Amino acid sequence: MFFESEGLDHQGFCFRPPSEAYNILFQATLGCSHNKCTFCSAFKEKRFAIKDRSIWEKDLEFAEKYCRGQTRLFVMDGDALIMPMRHWEWLLSNISNRLPWVERVSTYGNAKGVALKSDEDLRRLREMGLSLIYYGIESGHPQVLKDIKKGATPEKLVEQALRLKKAGFALSVTVILGLAGTEKSREHAVETGRVLSAVDPEYVGALSLMLSEDAPIYERVRSGELVLPEGLDFVQELGLMFANTTLSDGWFMANHASNYLTVKAHLPEDREKTLQRIAAALDGRVSLRKEWMRAL
Ligand code: SF4
Incomplete structure (x- = not known):
């Protein structure tokens, strides 16, 4: 399901599961690090990147002010789970401290992104509030x-x-x-x-x-x-x-x-x-x- 920018800093076409339609859509990364699936044209125009921390900061500020009614947050783009732990730890602790009303954080993940995380990493992500993987x-x-x-x-x-x-x-x-x-x-x-x-x-x-x-x-x-x-x-x-x-x-x-x-x-x-x-x-x-x- 794709859509264009609205409020938060969303670059290019963004995709999210239908069930995340009314949730905070936090674009932490751009594109998909794999970007090879032959049926998928979602991110062909984007090169995979982790967005700058200053943009994350602005989006968190926006969410603090304007997203108080939304209790679920979806981290985009295509396979954001692949982000290294230091980025996830920063993001999840900021979501927890600054958006304490958020009850569920979810993201897209693929087998490669999971394989790059140790069991300890996965436990830590879960403890820090990431709870649902598409x-x-x-x-x-x-x-x-x-x-x-x-x-x-x-x-x-x-x-x-x-x-x-x-x-x-x-x-x-x-x-x-x-x-x-x-x-x-x-x-x-x-x-x-x-x-x-x-x-x-x-x-x-x-x-x-x-x-x-x-x-x-x-x-x-x-x-x-x-x-x-x-x-x-x-x-x-x-x-x-x-x-x-x-x-x-x-x-x-x-x-x-x-x-x-x-x-x-x-x-x-x-x-x-x-x-x-x-x-x-x-x-x-x-x-x-x-x-x-x-x-x-
Ligand atoms: S992993 Fe997902 S987003 Fe990436 S190319 Fe495949 S289907 Fe598209």
């Missing part, structure tokens, strides 16, 4: 992860997610339907369900691929190398992924505007009724979101 898995299929240049294997994605959980973080995990094209749709769904079950996060957010001409994957589609699924194919893939996902106490959400079918399921108890809803959609008994209504 963690992109995208797919659990090894070849799909290679194809999209995610920079991590399924094993590494699970390993680093479990380290976050062990340190006490809540995890909101993103997966992307359609990413494997029609050819590997089935394997992508099954393997992603397997990885989600191994991670067992509090939240799963399933998005459906929407192609941007700026994203490198566009070239694979244009050349015919990757054939994207269409409407009901996405629902089929969602059903298979859902059927292969076991969560002990978590939400499986496909309520993003990119999806053809909205699913909001708390697992394990909503399993059967959700599978029935997906089957009904495949039979044409539940209407799908119209193509023109889909959005990122």
Whole structure:
């Protein structure tokens, strides 16, 4: 979900999870240090950097004055978790001292960013108030992860997610339907369900691929190398992924505007009724979101 600047110092287009829409959006870094995922055009115009401390100071001053009604703060941009500890320690202690009404601090993280932190670092971040990580898995299929240049294997994605959980973080995990094209749709769904079950996060957010001409994957589609699924194919893939996902106490959400079918399921108890809803959609008994209504 992207937006433009409003009040705080936001440089370029900024992206945040839909659930952070009304929260303090603190842009501590610019861009994404990885910036290679082929489906992602979010930060192509930005070079990764940690913003100057003087800008952080100004933003904290602004938040002290004008953000007293907001109890949640999201640290941007793309993989801010990768910031070295000295920056996180400064930022989290200032948030705690100067914005004491903030109850939740969250950020985007990827497997590489977690791997660069020791277990002690992760515990320290958690103790200092960072509590929720939005963690992109995208797919659990090894070849799909290679194809999209995610920079991590399924094993590494699970390993680093479990380290976050062990340190006490809540995890909101993103997966992307359609990413494997029609050819590997089935394997992508099954393997992603397997990885989600191994991670067992509090939240799963399933998005459906929407192609941007700026994203490198566009070239694979244009050349015919990757054939994207269409409407009901996405629902089929969602059903298979859902059927292969076991969560002990978590939400499986496909309520993003990119999806053809909205699913909001708390697992394990909503399993059967959700599978029935997906089957009904495949039979044409539940209407799908119209193509023109889909959005990122
Ligand atoms: S890690 Fe996230 S922000 Fe960075 S390129 Fe991949 S999807 Fe985009």
